Each structure stands twice: as C-alpha cells, then as structure tokens.
Amino acid sequence: MPHINKQMVSFFLTTKCNLCCEYCYNREERAKMIERTLSLEIAKAGIDFFFSENSSRHIRFYGPGEPTQEIKLMKQIVDYAQSIAGKQLTVELQTNGVFARGDREWLLNNINIMWISFDGEPDIHDTQRHFPNGDPTSPYIEENVRWLVTHQKGRNIMVGARVTITDENVERQKDMVDYFTKLGIRYIWSDPVFPSVGSIPAYSDKEKMNTFKFDMSKYVGIYIEATQYAKKKDVFYGSFLTCNFDGVTNKHCRACTPVPHFTPDGYISACDLVTFGENAHHMDCFVYGKWNPLTKSFDIDEDKLNALQQRTTENMEHCKQCSARKYCGGYCLGEVVNETGCLLGQKPHVCMAIRKLLNILGTSESAYPYMHP
Numbered sequence: 001m002p003h004i005n006k007q008m009v010s011f012f013l014t015t016k017c018n019l020c021c022e023y024c025y026n027r028e029e030r031a032k033m034i035e036r037t038l039s040l041e042i043a044k045a046g047i048d049f050f051f052s053e054n055s056s057r058h059i060r061f062y063g064p065g066e067p068t069q070e071i072k073l074m075k076q077i078v079d080y081a082q083s084i085a086g087k088q089l090t091v092e093l094q095t096n097g098v099f100a101r102g103d104r105e106w107l108l109n110n111i112n113i114m115w116i117s118f119d120g121e122p123d124i125h126d127t128q129r130h131f132p133n134g135d136p137t138s139p140y141i142e143e144n145v146r147w148l149v150t151h152q153k154g155r156n157i158m159v160g161a162r163v164t165i166t167d168e169n170v171e172r173q174k175d176m177v178d179y180f181t182k183l184g185i186r187y188i189w190s191d192p193v194f195p196s197v198g199s200i201p202a203y204s205d206k207e208k209m210n211t212f213k214f215d216m217s218k219y220v221g222i223y224i225e226a227t228q229y230a231k232k233k234d235v236f237y238g239s240f241l242t243c244n245f246d247g248v249t250n251k252h253c254r255a256c257t258p259v260p261h262f263t264p265d266g267y268i269s270a271c272d273l274v275t276f277g278e279n280a281h282h283m284d285c286f287v288y289g290k291w292n293p294l295t296k297s298f299d300i301d302e303d304k305l306n307a308l309q310q311r312t313t314e315n316m317e318h319c320k321q322c323s324a325r326k327y328c329g330g331y332c333l334g335e336v337v338n339e340t341g342c343l344l345g346q347k348p349h350v351c352m353a354i355r356k357l358l359n360i361l362g363t364s365e366s367a368y369p370y371m372h373p
C-alpha cells in the first residue's frame with residue numbers, strides 16, 4: 001500500500017531528549033532553541049481538526065526530541081483521542097527506546113505500533129546513538145524490547161526497528177537482521193542517512209556537504225542481500241527507498257495530502273523533517289497552518305497546501321519518463337527540499353538507487369505488513 005495511505009495525525013511532542021545522537025537530523029535547530037513542548041490545548045484542537053476532515057483514527061507521536069520524555073502529555077492526548085474515536089483509535093510511537101521502566105506498562109497497553117530508532121548491534125548503535133556523556137544506550141533498549149516482547153501476550157502491539165544506515169553499519173545489514181531477530185523484533189525499516197536540516201539548503205552548505213559521506217550503491221547492494229536473507233527467516237526488512245513498491249502511486253507520501261503534524265511552537269507541518277513552524281527557512285513550504293489563539297482554531301495557508309498537493313510525478317520533469325515513477329511517487333519531498341531548496345527538485349543518486357532496487361527486487365507481492373514510519 002503506497003506510503004500516502006499512511007493517513008494519520010502526528011504530534012511533535014517535545015524538544016526534550018535524553019540522548020545525543022551523532023547524526024541527529026535536527027540537532028542544529030534543537031540546539032539553538034529553548035526547550036519547548038506542545039500544549040495540550042493545541043493537541044486537542046489538532047485531534048478535532050484531523051478527525052473532522054479525515055476518516056483515519058490513527059494518531060502518532062514523534063520528535064523533535066524523545067516523546068516519552070513527556071509521557072504525561074502523551075497519555076492525556078491518547079485519552080482525549082480515545083474519548084472521540086473509541087475502539088477505532090490506533091496509536092503509533094517513534095521512540096529512541098530509552099524510556100523508564102515505570103512507563104512500560106502504559107506503553108504496552110496503549111501503543112499499537114512502536115518504532116524504535118535502533119541502529120543494529122551495540123558496537124555500532126552505541127557509537128551513533130548514545131547519552132550526552134557518551135554512555136551506551138543499547139543495554140536500556142535491549143531490556144525494554146525484551147520486556148515488551150515477553151509481555152506482549154494478546155495485546156495489539158508491534159515493536160519494530162527503524163535503522164539509520166551510515167557508512168558504519170552499511171556492511172552489517174545481515175548481522176543486524178540476526179541481532180534484531182534474537183531480540184524478538186520481526187519488522188525492520190532501514191533509512192540511508194541524509195544531511196541534517198539546517199537554515200540553508202544542504203547543497204549550498206559547503207562545510208556540511210564536504211563532511212557528509214554515504215555510499216548509496218554499497219547500501220543498495222548489501223540491502224538486496226539482506227532483505228532476501230531476512231525473508232527466508234520470515235522477518236520483514238524494508239528500505240525507505242522501496243517504501244512505495246507495494247502499490248501504485250503518483251505521490252510520495254502523506255506530505256502530499258497533506259496530513260497535519262502539530263509542532264511544539266503551534267504550527268501545522270506536513271513533514272517529519274519540519275518540526276518547528278517559526279523560522280523554517282527553506283523548509284517553510286511544509287508549514288501550512290498555524291494555531292490562532294484568538295479564534296481557537298487553525299489558520300490554513302491554502303497556497304502552500306495546494307503546492308504540496310500538486311507535487312506529483314506528472315508535475316516533475318525528471319519523473320515523467322522514469323521507469324520507477326509508479327512505485328516511487330517522486331521520492332521524499334522533505335529530503336529533496338532540505339538538500340536542493342526546491343519542492344520539485346531531485347536527488348539523482350537516490351533515483352539511480354530506486355531504479356536499481358526496482359529492477360532487481362521488483363514490486364512487492366503483497367502490501368507491507370507495517371508501512372514505513
């Protein structure tokens with residue numbers, strides 16, 4: 001099922017985070033800001049807003065920090081959504097997996113889809129994702145995963161891994177599959193690392209581009225082996241580059257609907273990469289709404305909304321003749337805008353990778369069990 005079918009409302013709960021990851025996608029903007037947390041009033045209004053215009057009853061918690069750092073607020077939002085949606089409600093969480101033991105029971109009973117940012121075996125994971133003092137996080141994550149998996153009985157919860165692939169772990173994709181399987185994780189999505197979001201498009205940030213390196217063709221080659229290996233073990237191992245291979249689409253993802261992501265500073269963003277509305281710089285095209293404290297409602301920018309909706313493969317020159325267009329949808333607009341500064345831009349090396357993956361792996365025989373986070 002193409003990624004655009006992942007219709008949901010997201011809450012960018014808080015900037016608070018207990019970790020200090022090497023590649024944190026928004027570390028520059030988070031470092032400059034004072035800590036901010038979404039207000040319950042805006043979150044409740046956000047649920048009313050989304051439920052009134054969309055039949056989906058799926059809600060999700062995501063960055064810009066670690067959502068479980070504000071678990072009391074998360075519980076209040078879930079309670080409110082449940083009071084409206086009842087049993088139809090489903091809840092998804094993207095977490096760093098380092099949450100308190102005392103919170104596990106609630107998470108077990110209330111989260112349906114939990115994606116843990118987990119970069120594979122400890123020697124790799126802990127160099128990329130550690131505490132601010134450099135201490136390893138994998139012992140805490142392993143313990144939390146084991147606890148959730150062993151206490152899962154009869155509950156509707158899936159615990160999966162969302163892996164960032166860097167030059168450090170690109171060759172370890174099969175080992176990663178083994179490691180996660182042993183922990184009880186059976187659904188894994190991998191995402192190639194990309195340049196972090198700053199105040200100017202990455203292509204014009206010479207310093208950033210000089211230090212950024214990632215071997216995409218190596219990733220593709222090893223991913224192909226690893227996904228086939230995982231399949232034999234009855235484990236799902238997907239790639240962000242193949243996230244639309246299980247259907248036909250002319251749009252990449254929910255950012256083209258768009259569906260709302262409520263930011264801690266009271267804006268509506270269309271994309272996971274744009275977690276603040278104020279000073280979104282070159283990413284401002286994703287900020288299509290703002291909380292109005294006087295009217296207690298959201299003001300929507302129809303021009304931005306229309307521009308996002310117009311981002312189809314038919315409207316992009318480089319996609320029109322592409323052999324992969326029906327199973328790509330024009331690729332991640334967040335990454336593209338972050339790197340090129342243009343909503344209709346392109347990441348040519350990613351296009352080559354997508355076409356190679358499609359040529360070799362073909363489309364998926366069935367819908368993916370869990371769509372990419």
Ligand code: SF4
Nearest residue numbers: 017019021024065096
């Ligand atoms: S857990 Fe997420 S928000 Fe926190 S430092 Fe790591 S990447 Fe950044």
Ligand code: SF4
Nearest residue numbers: 253271272332333334
């Ligand atoms: S990061 Fe990419 S896939 Fe995710 S919402 Fe933004 S545009 Fe869509």
Ligand code: SF4
Nearest residue numbers: 319322325328330351
């Ligand atoms: S692979 Fe590239 S050219 Fe082809 S549809 Fe996707 S974004 Fe467009």
